[in-house]
Amino acid sequence: MASLFSYSLRNMLARRLTTALTVGGMALVVFVFAAMLMLSEGLRTTLVLTGSPDNVVLLRQGAKTEMESSVDRDQAPLAESLPQVARAADGGPLAARELVVLITLNKRGTTKPSNVVIRGIGPHSLELRPQVKLKEGRMPRFGTSEIIAGESIARRFSGTGIGESLRFGLRDWTVVGIFEAGATGFSSEVWGDADQLMAAFRRSSYSVVVARMNERDGPSGLDGLRAGLAADPRLQLEGKRETRFYEEQSEMMAKFLGVLGTMLPAIFSLGAIIGAMITMHAAVANRVREIGTLRAIGFQRRDILRAFLLESLLLGASGGGIGLLLASTLQWVTISTMNFQTFSELAFSFTLSPRIAVWSLLFGTGMGCLGGILPAIKASRLVIVDALRAA
Amino acid sequence: MLTLKFVLRNLARHPLRNALTVLGIAISIMAFGLLRTTVEAWYAGVSASAANRLVTRNAISLVFPLPIAYAGKIRAVEGVTHLSWGNWFGAYYVDEKNFFANFTVDMRSYLDLYPEYVIADDQKAALLRDRKGMAVGAKLARRFGWKLGDTVPLKGTIYPGDWNVVVRAIYTGRYPNTDETQAFFHWDYLNERMKVERPSRADHVGFYMIGVDRAENAARVAGDIDARFRNSLAETLTETEQAFQLGFISMSEAIIMAIRLVSGIVIVIIMAVAANTMAMSARERMGEFATLKALGFGGGYVALLVTGEALALSLLGGAAGCALSVPVTRVIAHVLGDYFPVFLLSGETLALQGAAAAVVGLVAGALPALRARRVRIADVLGR
Numbered sequence: 001m002a003s004l005f006s007y008s009l010r011n012m013l014a015r016r017l018t019t020a021l022t023v024g025g026m027a028l029v030v031f032v033f034a035a036m037l038m039l040s041e042g043l044r045t046t047l048v049l050t051g052s053p054d055n056v057v058l059l060r061q062g063a064k065t066e067m068e069s070s071v072d073r074d075q076a077p078l079a080e081s082l083p084q085v086a087r088a089a090d091g092g093p094l095a096a097r098e099l100v101v102l103i104t105l106n107k108r109g110t111t112k113p114s115n116v117v118i119r120g121i122g123p124h125s126l127e128l129r130p131q132v133k134l135k136e137g138r139m140p141r142f143g144t145s146e147i148i149a150g151e152s153i154a155r156r157f158s159g160t161g162i163g164e165s166l167r168f169g170l171r172d173w174t175v176v177g178i179f180e181a182g183a184t185g186f187s188s189e190v191w192g193d194a195d196q197l198m199a200a201f202r203r204s205s206y207s208v209v210v211a212r213m214n215e216r217d218g219p220s221g222l223d224g225l226r227a228g229l230a231a232d233p234r235l236q237l238e239g240k241r242e243t244r245f246y247e248e249q250s251e252m253m254a255k256f257l258g259v260l261g262t263m264l265p266a267i268f269s270l271g272a273i274i275g276a277m278i279t280m281h282a283a284v285a286n287r288v289r290e291i292g293t294l295r296a297i298g299f300q301r302r303d304i305l306r307a308f309l310l311e312s313l314l315l316g317a318s319g320g321g322i323g324l325l326l327a328s329t330l331q332w333v334t335i336s337t338m339n340f341q342t343f344s345e346l347a348f349s350f351t352l353s354p355r356i357a358v359w360s361l362l363f364g365t366g367m368g369c370l371g372g373i374l375p376a377i378k379a380s381r382l383v384i385v386d387a388l389r390a391a
Numbered sequence: 392m393l394t395l396k397f398v399l400r401n402l403a404r405h406p407l408r409n410a411l412t413v414l415g416i417a418i419s420i421m422a423f424g425l426l427r428t429t430v431e432a433w434y435a436g437v438s439a440s441a442a443n444r445l446v447t448r449n450a451i452s453l454v455f456p457l458p459i460a461y462a463g464k465i466r467a468v469e470g471v472t473h474l475s476w477g478n479w480f481g482a483y484y485v486d487e488k489n490f491f492a493n494f495t496v497d498m499r500s501y502l503d504l505y506p507e508y509v510i511a512d513d514q515k516a517a518l519l520r521d522r523k524g525m526a527v528g529a530k531l532a533r534r535f536g537w538k539l540g541d542t543v544p545l546k547g548t549i550y551p552g553d554w555n556v557v558v559r560a561i562y563t564g565r566y567p568n569t570d571e572t573q574a575f576f577h578w579d580y581l582n583e584r585m586k587v588e589r590p591s592r593a594d595h596v597g598f599y600m601i602g603v604d605r606a607e608n609a610a611r612v613a614g615d616i617d618a619r620f621r622n623s624l625a626e627t628l629t630e631t632e633q634a635f636q637l638g639f640i641s642m643s644e645a646i647i648m649a650i651r652l653v654s655g656i657v658i659v660i661i662m663a664v665a666a667n668t669m670a671m672s673a674r675e676r677m678g679e680f681a682t683l684k685a686l687g688f689g690g691g692y693v694a695l696l697v698t699g700e701a702l703a704l705s706l707l708g709g710a711a712g713c714a715l716s717v718p719v720t721r722v723i724a725h726v727l728g729d730y731f732p733v734f735l736l737s738g739e740t741l742a743l744q745g746a747a748a749a750v751v752g753l754v755a756g757a758l759p760a761l762r763a764r765r766v767r768i769a770d771v772l773g774r
Contacts, residue, residue: 017670025663028656039649062551064487067454102452104628112641115452168451170622201455202624204591252490256730260650267422268657274415275664278408282671335649338642343453345642 004303008311011283019315022279026319026367027326029265029272034327034360036261038350039335042183043257046348047250050185051242055128056222058209058229058237065249065342066100070205075235079209084225086212088124095211096122099194101201102344103168105157116153117344120194120206128210132186137162137177140192145200147192148177152336152347160190169200185246188336188347210242252340269367272319276371280312284379291379292387301380308376309369316368320361327360328352394692398699405672409704412668416708416751417715419661420744424716425723426654427740430647433640435733439568440632442606444504445613447599448635450626453479456595457625459582464619465599470612473602475500477578482545482554484535490729491531492570493545495578498526504602507565514539514560522580524559528571532561534728550581552588572732601629658747661708665755669701673759680763681771690764697763701756702749709748713741 012019051057058079063069071079079085080093088094099120104113119125123142126132140146149160154175159166165174173192181187194206213221222241229235240248284291291304327350336347402409447465449455459476466474477496483489499519502508510518510526518524527537537543537558545554556576564571578596585593601616603609613629620627630638640647673680680693716736724734 018667021663021667021670025660025667028660028663032653032656035649060551062546062548064548068481068549102454104450104452113638114642170624170626201451259727264422264426264653267418267425268660271415271419271422271657271660271664274411274418275660275667278411278415278664278668278671281408281411335645337645338639343642 004307004310008307008314011287011311012314015283018279018282022275022315023319023322025275026272026316026364027322029268029367030320030323030360030364031326032268033265033363034324034352034356035330035350036257036264037356037359038327038330038352040254040257040261041353041356042335042348042351043250043254044247045351046183046185046346047246048243049131049183051244051246052129052131053241053243054213054215055242056211056213056225056239057242057245058211058239061236061238066098066207067102067342069100069207071097071207071209071237072205075237076206076209078232079229079235079237080211082225082228084214084217084221084228086214088127093211094124094127095209096125096128097194097206097209098122098125099197099201099203100207101197101203103166103190105153105159105166107156108158114157115338115344116157117189117342118147118197119189119191120197121191122194125191125210128212129181129186131184132179132181135178135180137175140176142193143196144193145171145173145196146176147173147190148179149175149190150187151178151180152187152334153190153345154178156336156347166190169197169202171200183349183351185249185346188345209237249341250339250346256340265363269363273367273371276312276315276368277374279315280308280372280375281378283311284308284375287379288382288387288390291382292384292390295382295384296388304382305376305380308379309372312368312372312376313365314368316365316371317361318364319368320364323364324357324360394695394699398696398703401672401696401700402703408668408671412665412704413708413711415664416661416705416748417711419657419664420709420712420748421715421719422657423654423747424712424736424740424744425719426650426657427743428716428720428723428734428736429731430650430654431737431740432731432734433643433647435568435731436570436636437633437640439507439566439570439733440636442631442633443603443609444632445601445603445609445616445629446632446635447601447616447627447629448597450617450628453597455625456592456597457599457627459594459596461599461620461625461627465601465616468612468615468619470604470608470615471601472604473500473504473600475504475600476596476598477501477575477600478581478597479549480545480547480576480581481549482547484543484545489535491534491572491574492732493574493576495581496575497578498524498575501575501600502526504600507569508562509565510560510562518559521557521559522577523556525556525574525576526560526562527558527574528732529561529563530571530728530732531574532558534572537561550585550592552584556580567735568733570732572728600632658751661705662751662754665701665705665708665751666758668704669697669755669759672700673697673763677763677766677771680766681768684766685768685772693766694760694764697760698753698756701759702752705748705752705755706745709745709751712748713744716741716744 059069076097080095086094102115103118105116106113154160162175165172225239229237330350334347334349339346449457475497477494480493480495482493518526541558543556547554603612609631616629617627720736
């Protein structure tokens with residue numbers, strides 16, 4: 001086996017240009033394959049991490065996004081007082097009435113406008129989102145025109161750095177802090193006092209109420225809450241677990257990336273498999289005599305099959321490895337794009353998971369195997385006499 | 392002529408390898424074309440917009456409405472010839488997954504402003520007569536199987552509730568890039584219900600669409616409109632329809648960039664495949680090249696033979712790839728119809744596919760051709 005392995009390996013090295021071209025082509029295909037998977041994974045983790053499973057989002061019935069939803073001023077306290085809502089340290093409900101709207105901001109150094117989410121928060125908003133932490137500056141004071149910006153926003157949009165100000169709703173809003181929220185959707189938001197923002201935007205109702213569920217109710221708490229909402233005709237609201245809610249926010253985007261992520265590598269891999277096939281066919285054709293000699297000195301047909309298959313597997317595996325290595329550098333790249341469902345900016349990065357790494361290597365090896373199988377069979381079927389006679 | 396024959400005969404020497412190479416090139420050229428078509432599909436809204444149409448919306452962002460009272464003031468701006476308004480309605484049909492673009496518009500003025508939506512006269516009359524009437528694009532009607540006179544129950548998301556509208560007109564696009572997947576019904580119908588159900592939301596529109604007498608005046612008219620509403624409760628932002636559509640695209644720029652990058656990578660992949668084949672053929676035939684040289688053919692002629700072979704391979708592959716692109720584009724247009732209302736293979740893309748194939752052939756043949764040109768008779772024949 002060891003001698004077979006070194007035979008295959010040295011055969012690859014014998015024709016360096018051809019090997020390099022084949023491996024290079026495969027590496028690019030694996031790169032695209034891994035990059036697409038990493039993009040989907042990045043989107044998924046961003047949106048899953050944005051929600052926390054203990055929180056529930058209350059929206060107007062039928063509303064799919066926070067922007068479409070509205071919760072009237074008189075509905076909010078009724079919803080917060082449901083028994084399934086946890087209590088805060090001050091004895092009141094651990095819930096936040098929030099306003100979510102889009103504002104148009106220009107990217108730094110350009111006049112290209114993008115939609116950014118601005119979230120009006122309540123006193124408990126931060127407590128409900130432990131993943132959000134103040135990075136620089138301070139929190140906005142309630143009752144003032146002060147705002148804080150998520151770090152992906154502050155970096156990219158003009159007027160959102162600390163000490164800068166934005167103008168909308170006939171008022172100037174000063175940025176007093178930058179918050180970090182890891183790889184969550186909150187990093188792409190601007191936060192300010194909900195009541196101040198509502199006054200500026202002439203809105204009479206909140207968008208959503210976010211509440212922490214009581215721990216003692218366990219998973220059935222949500223059903224209880226929904227029953228409570230349904231029982232009260234004044235509450236035309238529905239409750240969704242926050243994790244589930246954010247996942248739904250990107251379903252279209254995820255489907256799009258999914259289609260792109262399967263179609264592109266599928267088409268590309270055909271090209272690479274053909275490349276591997278050409279290389280392996282040539283490897284067999286150049287070595288007909290050699291194969292005949294090997295058979296004559298006692299190597300079996302299956303040994304020949306194994307040797308050539310091994311060679312193509314090595315080609316595929318090294319292509320996979322190089323492609324994966326290239327793709328792993330993408331982890332430092334952050335993509336910001338519009339979420340089709342909410343029309344707002346969302347920043348997320350390529351995320352490499354062990355599952356993706358394994359899949360990419362398997363994909364590379366699989367391409368090598370598919371490309372090499374026919375030539376290897378052809379090689380193993382050679383008749384010794386004919387092979388030795390070949391020029 | 393003889394040279395061409397020579398090149399083609401050489402292709403027949405390794406039928407399997409060359410067929411595989413041509414197939415590989417064909418697939419990659421097709422992929423390249425599909426990716427370009429995807430990018431073009433993204434810009435379909437932009438290329439379909441007219442230069443003499445403006446869009447006015449709330450300066451804060453699109454989710455904020457503008458009062459209907461602005462209509463009179465906008466109409467008074469010099470240079471404005473047409474004025475219509477509407478709302479993004481955002482309803483779905485039966486199930487949330489059945490997403491499609493639906494608007495409420497001021498129907499009569501909207502149809503005047505958008506002559507590219509072609510509606511038969513009797514349907515148009517019926518549409519204008521029926522307050523609950525709706526105009527739908529031909530593709531959309533096919534997707535849901537709607538026929539004239541069908542009552543369609545829409546589920547409102549932004550405007551909650553059930554909205555029963557009647558299909559009164561089915562429009563077709565005047566141009567191939569006109570979006571046939573939209574639906575419009577009367578803004579009046581929406582507004583009257585809002586007056587009853589949610590008075591605070593009545594008498595507001597999402598955007599004004601403005602027709603300008605001459606495209607050169609567009610910038611001035613836009614400035615005049617915005618100046619009129621500066622420091623009001625609802626400041627406006629007016630831009631050309633094209634800039635408005637581009638705004639949506641620039642937000643998804645990262646994805647478009649990625650697709651462009653990938654379509655570059657696919658070309659590099661084919662180059663690797665084609666160069667590999669050519670390197671092999673040239674290596675095997677060094678003896679022949681030396682013989683040709685010994686017979687008196689120059690290095691340039693030998694290089695020409697190799698390059699010609701590479702070009703023949705890549706052009707054959709390119710032609711097959713272009714031919715493949717046509718049916719595959721149709722299939723994709725069908726699968727991704729929800730995302731891309733217009734998914735057409737353009738002449739420009741076909742031309743680029745051909746150019747890419749030619750470049751691949753030249754690059755793939757370059758190194759082997761150079762080697763063939765430099766081959767020394769004594770080195771090879773002396774073996």
